[in-house]
Amino acid sequence: xxxxxxxxxxxxxxxxxxxxxxxxxxxxxxxxxxxxxxxxxxxxxxxxxxxxxxxxxxxxxxxxxxxxxxxxxxxxxxxxxxxxxxxxxxxxxxxxxxxxxxxxxxxxxxxxxxxxxxxxxxxxxxxxxxxxxxxxxxxxxxxxxxxxxxxxxxxxxxxxxxxxxxxxxxxxxxxxxxxxxxxxxxxxxxxxxxxxxxxxxxxxxxxxxxxxxxxxxxxxxxxxxxxxxxxxxxxxxxxxxxxxxxxxxxxxxxxxxxxxxxxxxxxxxxxxxxxxxxxxxxxxxxxxxxxxxxxxxxxxxxxxxxxxxxxxxxxxxxx
Amino acid sequence: xxxxxxxxxxxxxxxxxxxxxxxxxxxxxxxxxxxxxxxxxxxxxxxxxxxxxxxxxxxxxxxxxxxxxxxxxxxxxxxxxxxxxxxxxxxxxxxxxxxxxxxxxxxxxxxxxxxxxxxxxxxxxxxxxxxxxxxxxxxxxxxxxxxxxxxxxxxxxxxxxxxxxxxxxxxxxxxxxxxxxxxxxxxxxxxxxxxxxxxxxxxxxxxxxxxxxxxxxxxxxxxxxxxxxxxxxxxxxxxxxxxxxxxxxxxxxxxxxxxxxxxxxxxxxxxxxxxx
Numbered sequence: 381x382x383x384x385x386x387x388x389x390x391x392x393x394x395x396x397x398x399x400x401x402x403x404x405x406x407x408x409x410x411x412x413x414x415x416x417x418x419x420x421x422x423x424x425x426x427x428x429x430x431x432x433x434x435x436x437x438x439x440x441x442x443x444x445x446x447x448x449x450x451x452x453x454x455x456x457x458x459x460x461x462x463x464x465x466x467x468x469x470x471x472x473x474x475x476x477x478x479x480x481x482x483x484x485x486x487x488x489x490x491x492x493x494x495x496x497x498x499x500x501x502x503x504x505x506x507x508x509x510x511x512x513x514x515x516x517x518x519x520x521x522x523x524x525x526x527x528x529x530x531x532x533x534x535x536x537x538x539x540x541x542x543x544x545x546x547x548x549x550x551x552x553x554x555x556x557x558x559x560x561x562x563x564x565x566x567x568x569x570x571x572x573x574x575x576x577x578x579x580x581x582x583x584x585x586x587x588x589x590x591x592x593x594x595x596x597x598x599x600x601x602x603x604x605x606x607x608x609x610x611x612x613x614x615x616x617x618x619x620x621x622x623x624x625x626x627x628x629x630x631x632x633x634x635x636x637x638x639x640x641x642x643x644x645x646x647x648x649x650x651x652x653x654x655x656x657x658x659x660x661x662x663x664x665x666x667x668x669x670x671x672x673x674x675x676x677x678x679x680x681x682x683x684x685x686x687x688x689x690x691x692x693x694x695x696x697x698x699x
Numbered sequence: 700x701x702x703x704x705x706x707x708x709x710x711x712x713x714x715x716x717x718x719x720x721x722x723x724x725x726x727x728x729x730x731x732x733x734x735x736x737x738x739x740x741x742x743x744x745x746x747x748x749x750x751x752x753x754x755x756x757x758x759x760x761x762x763x764x765x766x767x768x769x770x771x772x773x774x775x776x777x778x779x780x781x782x783x784x785x786x787x788x789x790x791x792x793x794x795x796x797x798x799x800x801x802x803x804x805x806x807x808x809x810x811x812x813x814x815x816x817x818x819x820x821x822x823x824x825x826x827x828x829x830x831x832x833x834x835x836x837x838x839x840x841x842x843x844x845x846x847x848x849x850x851x852x853x854x855x856x857x858x859x860x861x862x863x864x865x866x867x868x869x870x871x872x873x874x875x876x877x878x879x880x881x882x883x884x885x886x887x888x889x890x891x892x893x894x895x896x897x898x899x900x901x902x903x904x905x906x907x908x909x910x911x912x913x914x915x916x917x918x919x920x921x922x923x924x925x926x927x928x929x930x931x932x933x934x935x936x937x938x939x940x941x942x943x944x945x946x947x948x949x950x951x952x953x954x955x956x957x958x959x960x961x962x963x964x965x966x967x968x969x970x971x972x973x974x975x
Contacts, residue, residue: 389914391954393921396935396946535747562747569880607915609885617882624879627914698917 386629386646403631403644410635410642413682415474417441418467421482426458429477431466441470441477449480450688452543452552465544469681481687483544484677486587487515487551488653490563494532502551504538507652508613510588515542515549528554535562537656541690555585555690556659566656569622569670582621582672583661584634584694586680586687589649599682600648601632602674604655611650619655621670626698634673635695636683638664645679661691672696705835707850708828709768711858712780715825716765719806723758726807727751739804739811744794754804768832769839777833784826791819809864809871821861828854878939879917888920888936889913897947901932930957 394401406412419433429441449457451464460466460482469479489504492512500517517525517540525540526532537559540551561567589602605623606616617625626632628647635642654674661667673696677687685692726739742750764783767776791803795814802811803818810818859865875881889910892898901924910922911931915938922934929952937943949957 388954389912389921392923392931392933392950393916393919393935395950395954395956396921396933396948397919564747605880607882607885610914622880624877624917625882625915627916629914630916 386648389627389629390631403633406642409640411640413641413643414684415470416467416678416682417470417474417477418678419465421460421462421464421466423462424458424460426456429457429460429466429468429480431468439474441468441475443477443480444471447477447480449482450484451482452545452550455482467677467681467687479681479686481677481681484687485542485544485549486555486585486677486690487513487538487540487542487549488555488585488587489513489538490653491532491534491536491538493534500532502532502538507615507650509650509652513549515540515551517551521550521552525551525554528556529558531558531560535564537563537653539657539690541688553688553690556657559657559659563653563656566618567620567658569620579633579635579695579697580621580623580672581637581668581693581695582670583657583659583667583691584636584673584675584680584683584685584696585654585657585661585671585691586677586685587674589674589676599643599645599679600676601634601645601679602649602651602654603630603632603647604651604671604674606647606650613650613652615652616650617655619670619672620658621655621668621672623655623672630698632673633697634675634679634683636685637693637695639684641682641684643679643683645675648676649674661693663689663692665693667691667693701831702835702837703844703846704850705831705837707847708854709832709837710840710851711854712825712828712832713765713768715858716761716768716780720758720761720765722807722809723754723761723804726804727754727758739802739808742804743798743801744790772838774833774836777829777836777838780829781826781833784822784829788819788822788826791822795819806864809867812863812867815863817861817863821858824857824861881938883915883920883938885913885915885920888915888938889922891943892922892934892936892945895936895945897934897945901926901934901947901949905932928952 391401417431417433417439419431419439422430422432427443429443431439433439443457447457449455449460451460457480460480464482466480466482467484468477470476471478487504489506491502492505493503495501498519500522502515502517504513504515506513529538539555541553541555542549542551587602589600603626604616604619605625606613606627607625608614608616610627626647630647631644632647633642633644651674654671657671658669660669672694681687742754745753764780768780791814794801794803799813801813803814804810805818904926905924906926907924911925912923914921918938920936920938924932926932926949931950933948933950935946951957
């Protein structure tokens, strides 16, 4: 079954049900997302950063005096190397860089194999739509990784934040505490008792989603509760957060409950592993159990998330 | 007296074994719950890769024992259930000690509640019934008399009282998941669509019998069929209710609605609320 573009699906569904195809207007307590610029770093000085976006456009941003940068740790923005892949949280219409993350990657998968004695090499299965990955846990990071991931054994889940460097991926920070169960034994969602509810609360995380360019920015989310026959993802349809079934192309209204930033984002990928994590996010309070959505890095930053933290408390609802 | 009780116990054993076998087969064959087997008694005792085969083997053994009790006139057919239930009693006792968090899996995923005294009492009662049947050499279905029926009803009541699954079944019936959280195969929605008025009204104009796209959103499944002039017919099939609503609309290539069925006053101008 070929997938239709999400926009066309939304138009057809709206026509069949007689509803407005566009997203509902933003309510007064919801604030607009940050501007985000991402691309490859061309040049940087203490006051100016120049990068090339995925669309080939060159962007010049002023670096704010209070700006911070991350590349495996806190660094001065001027020390970032040319060629680094950067995600920038920007102010004033995308002209002033406030936070910069360089070469950051999210490593989420099921452990297939672990070898090595000092530096550990971990083979991960990242789901049917994402390739298998081989990552390195350097000795200097292995202590803090192992504290949160006590079972570095095949079959268990792994979730860390790492760095691309010279073609290799290095895990630096644990993104969550490893679930104590195997990836195939995710607990079921709590019993549902019916009744209408405007949204579902839980944990929003970010992931290296493939680029789905809409309006020039890679926006979108991966969502776990998709029908397997529709999405072609045999691992979909598992969630411990009690999510409803949606489809590729459905619009999700994602709200960061910490600061109220809200955006309406299309579902662009299958969150095969998202539903298998039943963790809580501890940013500005404790979230209900379960991951509800996996955001592209740009969308996550736009909603006020910090890529090195790995999650924020979110509330999601249909467009 | 004892022969009457044995004659009453035999159908109870047959039904229990058959029910256990069928429900275990259904649980093992179900694909939508990948982690479910890891929480059920017979499977949790095995390495993960053998969990499903173990559940299949257990269910086939139960079905074979039930058939043997009914049709085989040999003492082995009556003593094997005794051995089976005696081993099951030990397994449950051991499971309760070693894995107090998992269910017995006696009747598939309905038996997901942790093993308790009721489950163990039930299997011990079944062992006693099987022993009585073996000692009395009862076989085949008994002649229905008032006394046998009374003993059978008593035995069934005892087993029901010792079944923690009753609570789970009542809970599932009372607190059924809302339809947007229930899996529903596309084939069932397609057959609902093909039995509808809206389908009959548009079937003649469709270029193909198979949809060019389909997807599900909450309680609705959408099917798109190409029609003349690059237009498309979109069917929306509701996934809940005995007589689900089916809506159809003809949409041009530019996205404008060319014709629509009567939607009554149920038009959804806003997002459908999400139940959780």
